[in-house]
Amino acid sequence: MEMTFRWYGESDKLPLEYIRQIPGMKGIVSAIYDVPVGEVWPLEKIIDLKNTIEAAGLEFTSIESVPVHEDIKLGLPTRDLLIENYNETLRNLGKAGIKVVIYNFMPVFDWTRSELDHELSDGSTALIYDNETVLKMDPIKGDLSLPGWDSSYTKESLKILMDKYSKMTKEDLWNNLEYFLKAIIPVAEINEIKMAIHPDDPPWSIFGLPRIITCKDSLERLVNLVDSPSNGLCICTGSLGASPTNNIPEIIRYFGAKNKIHFTHIRNVKHTGEHSFEEAAHLTEYGSLDMYEIVKAFDDVGFSGPFRPDHGRMIWGETGKPGYGLYDRALGAVYINGLLEAIKKDKK
């Protein structure tokens, strides 16, 4: 398993030099953030980013994420041109030596939380999702703003977009995902890129919008849509783990044995009620997931791909992008290092 860290490019306040000092850190997972969704990522920009990262002594072989334009998820006639742009981006990424591309297929909203700085009992702050609170939220009224949301939406444009989804069923969304994958996976395969879909976060429908990548059965359906070594998964333990019915070690063993896991996010989550959770520290006893069993499952199936410690809490007075501070993610990294060393030595 190769440890990476998410970095938001030159605008990220964390220096690459700091990230490199985390024990075991090998690489960066990042993206081109200043090209509008749907347009082609120019090769020069990708090469520049790669050079910056490599100059800091880190590898750059995974992208998170190349976003999918809403017209593709909606299945609008404009999708063919947008898919061709997506393929051109994949070709450029292949030329730059990128091996894994993460994406997701969540309508309108990316990962969603009810609170970004909820204070935990030890004084740290974490992202939480409280179902009661979210049920009362109305995104069109603009009474909330969350990371992951495209802040360029005005209230009007958001309403228009959500209206377009109002009649869409989950099966419609599956059909549009299949159309997309049938067009991009052959291009990814030729360019030796592994596509990794990130599960929906949280793994249930929100604000009346369909969500489909939520559980083992849906991951199975996804990998069967297109039979190719390039069509696979980003297992996010915290996203899938927000549903107590998802058995994460079992999911890892099942898809790991099929070589369908192309990237992994490792974090813990604590269930606090029906459809409610807190993002906990990585340590098993702080959340509802068994992190030892999770890391062991990856090791048992011989997973050798990239992973990253996912969202951390804000600790030690750090401020910054919620979930993406340095300190707690670094603690997560060294904890995973410890688990891996113990698991490997135990097998000798």
Ligand SMILES: [Mn+2]
């Ligand atoms: Mn994730």
